[in-house]
Structure formats: structure tokens, C-alpha cells
Amino acid sequence: MTDKIDYISREKFLAELMRYKKGSVSRRHFLGVTGLGLATSVLGAALPGLRGAARAEGSIGDRVVLASWPNYHDPANFDAFTAKTGALVDLNVFGSNEEMLAKLQAGGTGWDVFVPTNYTISTYVELGLIEPLDMSKIPNYDAAAFDPRFAGPGTIDGKIYAVSKDWGTTGMGTNTSHTNGAPLTSWKEFWDITRAEFSGRTTVHDYQLTTIGNALKYYGYSFNSVDPKELADAEKLLLDVKPHLFAITSDYQPAMRNGDAWLCMCWTGDGKQLNRDMPEIQYTLGKEGGEIWSDFYAVPVGAPHRDAGYALINDLLDPMVNMAETLFHGQPVADSRVNAMLSAERLADPILYPAAELLNALEFGAAQTLTNPDRAELMARFKSA
């Protein structure tokens, strides 16, 4: 601080403003004497987003809205994108595909890019909610480099509607300091221990596909079942378990990290992130099976900052950027160009790449589960019980 008073009083500011408006002083004098000029240049230097799009080549606008999932992107990559293009990334986080679909059906989301899962894409295309991608704007996508098992569901009737982001599994994260060091290995154990020693310590997803699917696995039914009798069994189990749950949430890392929850229904990346920071939390798959999934980038019809959306997808699919992403979020990617750069140790990580016999038991989500009214109502009843 200087000892002289170097700010301007309100009266003085208004007087200067009037002088400026009447034209008796220049704009330069006004900005100088009020300090607004200095403030503007400091802000401009500190916040690249305020500098506007004029400096970005091709001018894609000053922002891009992305709808995605919790703990799913490296913020440093967004900062780099903003520095490169002038467009700020506005991230909205969701806990289920149903929530994303509901927003898109209601209209006016303002999203430019969103991250749907494999089994939802055909429905989005049927409902006319996403556009066939203009591949000339995504030169970083090289179809030949992507494993078709994971990139395939993005193509419908020969047209590419969505490009592969990453893939993974849905298993469970066990804090093994409460199980004498051994993680759980089956959905039967998961639901049984929740009603016994782990009462009040388990979280399940706020997501019909995985929560109902893994309850179905308790009985050995298909993860994707829409059979009314099998769903009734799953509902009975879920209602029985509900009083013993710590929470129903898709953002379970905070509770696992601070020790409130000991067991969570868990996606690969969260399992990896938790295990990296707290080795006692181990990620395992249920031996009965469960979900294998792949996620995509797609552009909703009527995206307000469409060019910026395409620029963001293209940037995130740059193999160098995508490598930083996978190292951050801990999900495997389907791009062989990225995998070629990863260490052998990483590619042998059992959290990311489970053993073949475990993988073979897994199922991809089926499109019918997204729109099936019985599963939707079952989940809603379970939550409101």
C-alpha cells in the first residue's frame, strides 16, 4: 500500500463520468483518472476469457458448454484449450444418462458437446437430438486407430454421430482396511455385506442402469433385464438394502475419501483415482458380471457454440491431450495412438484392464434400458422409498 490515497471517491468518479459524457475530457483521460483503464488491462491479462474471441484464429467464440460426468476431465487441458482458442470451457456435471436425455428432451440445454454412453446413442439418433458429426472439423479422429468394440456404437446406419472418448467397467470400490485387506469380488457379497457389517457405509449410483443392473446380478439375471418378474426381484432387494445405504449418489469419491463410506458402486476411473491416492481402496469387478461401457463425444442439434464444440472435441482427441486425459481420469482409451505412448506398467494395470475371464462376463448396456418405463419407475420408487 502507498501512503497517499490512490483511489477515487464516488463523487469524483461521477463528476469525471459526466465530464467524459459531455465530451469535455478524452476517453484516455477518463480511463486514466478513474483507474478503469488499469483495471481493464490487469483483468484482461489475468483472465484470458475476457480478451474475447478477436484474438483467436478462425474465431470460434468465447465459450463452449460441455455436459459430462464427475471427475472426468483434466482441468489443465481445458485451460490449455482456452489459452489456445480464447474459448472458456463451461463444464456441467451429470450423474446419469437419463438425466442428460431428460434435459435434451426438454430442450434449450445450451450444450455444445456432451458425453453419452454407448447404449444411449441409437435413441438420441431416433429422437433427432444429436447431429451426424462433420468429420472435417475433427481431423484428430482417425477411425482406423480406434478399437471398434468401443468406438462402434457411435456409428449408426453408416453415419458417425459420436466419437470415442474412453471406455471402462462398473465394479465396486472396497476400503479394505475394514475387511482385513481383502476386497469384495462379487455382487452377492456387495449387497449382503451392505445389510450386515457395512450397514450405513455403502453408496450406490444415482443411475438406473448400474444400480438396477447390479441388483439383477445378485440373482444371476442379465444386467440389462426388463423382464417384469426379474425387475420385481431386483426391487425387493433394493428396498431391503435402502435403509442400510450411506447414500444414493454418482459422486461418491468425497464420502470414500473422508471415510464415511467404505464401499461404493464404482466406475473404473474413480476406482483408479481412489486407489492412486488411498491404496487401501481397491477396485474389483463382480464375478457374476456387470457392465462394460464406452463413452463418446456428441454434438446436440442446435448447439449454440457449434464451432467451439467441434474445436473442443478435436482438441481432446489430439493423442497428446487424450493421453493427459487418460492419465488424469484413469479410464482406458480406445485410441491405439495413445496406448502406444503409455508405459507397459500402465497397460498392465488390472484396474483399467481386468483379466479376460472377468471381462468376458460383462455386458454392454442395452438401448431398451434407457427408455424402458418399468426400470425408470423402479429407480424412482427406490429413491423415494
Next chain:
Amino acid sequence: MLVLPLIVVFVFSFGARGPAGGYAPGFSLENFMNLGARWAAFKNTMVLAPVGTLACAVIAYPLAYFLALRVSAKRRTLLLILVIVPFWTSILIRSYAWIFILGGKGIPALIAWMGFGSIQLINTPFAVLVGIVYGYLPLMVFPIYVSLEQLDKRLLEASADLGCPPGRTFLSVTLPLSMPGVATGSMLVFILLMGEFLIPAMLGGGKVFFVGNALVDLFLQSRNWAFGSAVAVALVLIMLVTVTAYMRATRRWAGGRADVSLM
């Protein structure tokens, strides 16, 4: 403009769920027949909204009394500002703070450290109640404060001069005359609480469900707009009945007390 959304909701409530979710036209009472499937949500709301309102009133009254009658004018302004300050931040942020305070590393850790065993506070009805009282307290404090502030102080002097002990003066003069403030504050808090969904979602962990949460789910997850509309219509009807009964009761009560005045 005001009633248009209500008409839409009313019409939707007789329709059906679209094939991929949303709304399909139709006419049946099926949605209303299914309301029982949300009984727990209605029950939670109809228990925690009145209890929360009562808790707010019980805590707000002494605070408002202190502010209006026991504090110098200069400090009063400062204290009133302090009551408003939390309103400057979103309830979302403040609820997050409560997640940490009530979570395993917060108050329960302190209680365990003092040797009282382990308890779970977060994701319980108690946590939701704490969030409700915290979030809605200012809405209760201000109406009560205003009614106490406007209270004719000469009435209190008169009561004392005529030999009435302070406790009795409070019960038979101050309290009855400030009841309109309590009634206004309670109405305000109660109506807002009946539609609350954010606090139960954040501090209830998806386990303490309000009708508001059931509505969010029906519109934003399971996409059953028709059933969602029926739930909303049912909630509006319940509010209409409760609020009318409440207004009748307070009016009758106020009518019986109309003689309390200096003039």
C-alpha cells in the same frame, strides 16, 4: 401468464408417459391412482416441513426478541446485517459446508474424540432438519422482528406499572402482540419448505426424500411428465387445504384478540 403453467400441469396430469419419456396425450386417472408409490416422499415432506417450521420459529423468536428489545440501536443494525449475510451466498454452497461439518470428519469425529461413540449425522433426517433451520431462519427472524419492533413499548410499561411480573407481561402482552409476525414467518417458511428439494438432496444423500425430490426425479430422470404432473397437482391441493385451514385458524385467533390495544 400466472396460471398458464398450472393449467399445463393440470392437463398433463391426466396424460401418459411418452414412449421415450416425456408426455403423451390421453385421459385417465391412472397417475392419481399411482400416487401411493410416492407415499414416503409425501410423508417425509408433511413431517419435516411443519417440524422445520416449528424449529425455525422456536429458534428465531428469542433471536428476534433480543434484536428488537434488548440491543442498542447502533448494534442492532450490525446484528441485522449479520443475519442477512448468509443470504448473499447460494444455499448450494452453504449446504456443501454443512456436508463437511456433519460428515465423518466433522462433528461426529469430535463426538467420538470426546468418547461418546460413533454416530452418523450426514444423510439422516436430522441433517436435513439442520439444513432447513439454517437455510430458512432469516425468513422467520425478520417478520417476528418487525412485529416486536412495532410493538407499543408503553404497553409494556403499563403492564409493569400495574404490578405484572416480567414473565407474565411477556406471556400476556408481548407474545400475543407479536403473533402476527410468527404467523407470517411460519406461513412463508412452511410454503417454501413444502417445495424444498435442494437441502434434502444435499444433506439427505438421496435417502431423505421430499416431494420436491420425487418431482425432480420424475421430470429429470425417469422422464414421466404425466405422473410428475399428478404428483405436483396433489402437492398443490395439499398446500391449498393446509394453508386455508391455517389462515382460518389464525384469523379466528386474531379476531378473539382484537381488544388488545391502547387506543
